[in-house]
Amino acid sequence: MTEILFSIGAGDKIVGVTTFCTFPPEAKEITKVGDFSHPSIERIIGLNPDLVIVNLPEQSRVKKELDKLKVKTFVSSPASLSELYSELAALGTELGQRRAADSLISYMKQNLQAVTPAERRRVYIEISPRPLITIGSATFLNDLIHDAGGVNIFTDLSKDYPVVTQEAVIARNPEVIIVLHPLDITGRVGWQSIHAIKNGNIYGNLDPDQLMRPGPRLVDGFRKLREILND
Amino acid sequence: MNALQVINARFHYDTSVVIDNVSLSLTKGEFLGIIGPNGAGKSTMLRLMCGILKPRSGDITLFDKTLSEQSQKTIARQIAFVPQETHFTLNFTVEDVVMLGRYPYQRPFAREEKKDFEAIDYAIAAAQVEHLRKRPINSLSSGERQRVVIARALAQVPRILLLDEPTSHLDLHHQYSIMESLKKLNAEGLTVAVVHHDLNLASLYCARLVLMHGGRIVASGTPNKLINEETLNQVYGAKVRIVQHPDRGVPQIFLHTE
């Protein structure tokens, strides 16, 4: 969110961020109110903001507290690319930066153009190995994969970040595996029959921030996905 | 010959002295009764004698070998201890309970051997619990349970049997049959020491009595010598009358009231 605000020219209006907001570098200079999941309500109030942008579902507790205190909030929980676009537009209006927001949207739309290959490659995204956390259809990353020409093997799960079994991954036999944590997955017992592992289609060098954080950097992530899925 | 000898033993919990410089010998083959008022240190004395408690100072020897230098298992092959009350949290059969008395002879992982079964057969017969053999322990009356515990002690094939108030809370039948069994075992050569609350039973069955008071032994001797009105008045603080047992001639005690 912080990076979106900066990119629509509202960076100077920010009075507080979480420790999670590390981009752009200027964001690190802003007062911290706590970490992403557990910001301090008192510190937020202390900054006396006109508007607090909260991410659901992770910050639902914060929203409840702020609602009680009658602090104005703007809810962000983009579960798809189209939701992300409409959120950007609404935020632009809210902050009086509608034009900048519109140009960001069109920049993103232009650069996130869907490709439609004859055959979509099955993609498995691994966020964490213990337990196995992947993405379901309630994420814009799910859309990004689709638009880049692939299909998320867990697109049928309507959650955002489901915990799945190893067997489910093996049974769905992905052709591409994108690993968003630093551990090696090639030596796993039982995984050797998976297409992606047999053929070495494992990508561990993608920047999670370019895939999981809403904002203009998604364009870079999308480009890499497109390369991977259409080589 | 001394089976068990206690020499100048002292014992205390925290600060309160429970056993104060006590010496006592248990002669092989004798039937000793330890009597005294509540809190005299009788039970503690018994626990020192079988090595469950260690004296803070002084010495205890078992057939002339220092008790504390022997392993607890070695001691358990020679001395069996019958606690006053046993709670059975697990509902074993009588036979299983008695078999546990063979523990001091068994090695880890080894199964029960022929001599174990022979020993429990003997113990079950001697304690007269043959008819209860397959019954679950918690289905028995307290008197029957006490006999099973004695059977367990006998399965240890001990040379010395120590019992802590074996007949308290029991009815006349069980008092009688337990004391008669002990008498018989003693006649067969077993050395027996019993802590007794019941002075009449002690006088009737024990060849020698030791009277404890305040952690010390204040008198020792045959029932005829030891039990007299003056001593009991002093130690128990109760007025008593003493008469002769009609059959055995040993002293029996009655409370005196105006």
Next chain:
Amino acid sequence: MIKITLMIIAFLMAVAVGILAGPAALDAQIIQLRVWRVVLGIFAGGVLAFCGCLLQGLFGNPLVEPYTLGSASGAALGASIGILIFGAISPILAFLGSLGTGLFVYTVARIEGGLLRDRLILAGVVMSFLCSSLVMIIMVVGGRELYEILYLLMGYLGVIINSSNRMMIIVLIIISLGLVAFLYRFHRELDIISQGSETAAGLGINIQTFSIIVFFSSALLIGLTVSIVGAIGFVGLIVPHVSKLLFGPKHRFNLGASFILGATFLLFADALSRVITVYELPVGVVTSLVGVPFFIFLYKR
């Protein structure tokens, strides 16, 4: 004899179900994966139930188990600290956690010549609360670790085995099974201790030494188990009771039967969780969901 045969058949069925049931088609890779999962299930279910039986015997209290004594929570705390510091579960920290709580509980409950059983449970429950609170703090402080700790607290068998942790897990399992075999030798001592500490002392058992050996070995076992599959609850409490109902009070049968029944129970629970959903359900959830009604049925019968 019939009961033993039935138990063995149930166990073999659980193993078969553990290998056959699941969403993926059977091939060499899936079989490998499931065999590992079954091995973890046998190990964790067996060890936890065995420890439950051991501790219930030692303390003569049917409420004692790895959870109520605080050992499991202590191990979970140690493991969580490991996750926070090293980003991975450390068996040594789990063991230290389990040992630390064990020591505390032991010291509180210890009196001259024995242990106060009520105080033991009380201290265990208190320590459990303390450890849970500390784990909560770690969950709040940590970010990404939250899920991992959550699964650690409920326990799950879907642990990924790979070339880097395979040897370690095999070694830990072998150590645990060795400890189980070593502790099995104490079945007679446990029988005797159920009849009071004086009886035990009179029969030649050094209660102090014995309690310490059993208590700390089980702390080690619990620490090792938690470090591999997390703190799976319920198995250690329930299974020894079932075993006692089936085979009577003797520990010679109960210790072994608890191991086998615990393994069987956990394997069935895990297979169930795998069949009903593609999501990885912490197996501790399934053990309580299945176990509670079964237990009530068994005791009301």
